[in-house]
Amino acid sequence: MPEPLRRIAVLTHFVAKTTDRTLRDLADEARRLGLELVVPADEADKHRLSGTDGYRVVDDDELRAVDLCLVLGGDGTILRALGRMLGSGVPTTGVNFGNVGFLAGMHQVDWRTGLERITSGSYTVIELLTVEARWNGERQTAVNDIVLARVRSQRVLRLVYEVSGTRVGEMLCDGMIVASPAGSTAYNLSCAGPLVVWDADALVLNFIAPHSLGFRPLVLRPDHVIRVRNASPVDEAEVLADGSGVGRLCCGETVEISAGATRARLLVEEGGSFYHNVEEKLFNRARHAF
Numbered sequence: 001m002p003e004p005l006r007r008i009a010v011l012t013h014f015v016a017k018t019t020d021r022t023l024r025d026l027a028d029e030a031r032r033l034g035l036e037l038v039v040p041a042d043e044a045d046k047h048r049l050s051g052t053d054g055y056r057v058v059d060d061d062e063l064r065a066v067d068l069c070l071v072l073g074g075d076g077t078i079l080r081a082l083g084r085m086l087g088s089g090v091p092t093t094g095v096n097f098g099n100v101g102f103l104a105g106m107h108q109v110d111w112r113t114g115l116e117r118i119t120s121g122s123y124t125v126i127e128l129l130t131v132e133a134r135w136n137g138e139r140q141t142a143v144n145d146i147v148l149a150r151v152r153s154q155r156v157l158r159l160v161y162e163v164s165g166t167r168v169g170e171m172l173c174d175g176m177i178v179a180s181p182a183g184s185t186a187y188n189l190s191c192a193g194p195l196v197v198w199d200a201d202a203l204v205l206n207f208i209a210p211h212s213l214g215f216r217p218l219v220l221r222p223d224h225v226i227r228v229r230n231a232s233p234v235d236e237a238e239v240l241a242d243g244s245g246v247g248r249l250c251c252g253e254t255v256e257i258s259a260g261a262t263r264a265r266l267l268v269e270e271g272g273s274f275y276h277n278v279e280e281k282l283f284n285r286a287r288h289a290f
Contacts, residue, residue: 005067005119011081013073027054064088074098082143082264091125091267105268122270128182130260141260142241144183149175149238158231164224172211178257179204193217198274222259229254
């Protein structure tokens with residue numbers, strides 16, 4: 001059985017008032033369960049927290065040395081937390097305060113019960129494949145996806161792409177997505193890409209609004225390198241990592257995208273499942289036993 005979790009870092013939704021009440025309730029629950037709660041300075045400032053509120057303010061080094069990162073937020077907040085903890089070995093779990101909450105392991109209505117079970121050792125940690133982009137001396141790792149997107153809305157991109165040294169084709173499009181399994185249910189899903197179970201070793205290559213009747217998304221091995229050249233005559237492509245702009249790919253420039261060397265760690269309650277989340281949160285159907 002996994003070890004009990006006692007030192008908990010807490011990160012929250014960007015709108016402070018969304019979780020203010022739950023933070024107070026969490027401090028009471030932590031005292032009951034014998035947990036230590038810590039927050040980084042940005043969270044303490046956001047909620048005006050101090051030691052008397054049950055939270056200890058710590059620096060980044062101590063934040064990345066806790067037993068668990070608990071997120072009060074939606075998928076975006078959980079995603080940012082996974083990125084913030086990347087490489088630390090600290091697993092992340094969430095209470096859903098967003099819309100879909102696909103990555104969240106707990107609901108608002110019963111988070112106390114879930115937290116007690118998790119901190120007593122009833123949990124599983126899923127190792128999530130990441131995606132890495134390398135271009136012009138830059139390197140960026142994403143938990144969900146690396147996206148090449150058009151900058152000007154009235155123009156399309158022309159992208160030439162190859163996989164594992166083999167030229168696959170050229171596409172007029174609004175952009176390209178290379179998604180991890182966790183990211184397959186995000187932007188890739190909205191572009192009719194396949195869903196990939198969290199712990200699969202695979203990447204998905206998909207296009208945004210491809211000018212083609214024949215293209216279908218590709219599921220690739222993690223050791224295959226995707227090489228993309230911006231063949232547009234005048235238009236730059238923006239490089240985004242998990243939705244945040246991290247650079248530009250100018251005309252004629254190339255980016256290489258592959259699986260990242262570091263995996264993100266998502267903690268779910270024992271018995272929790274990717275397939276349960278698909279059924280409940282994407283198909284909006286209640287679960288029923290056979």
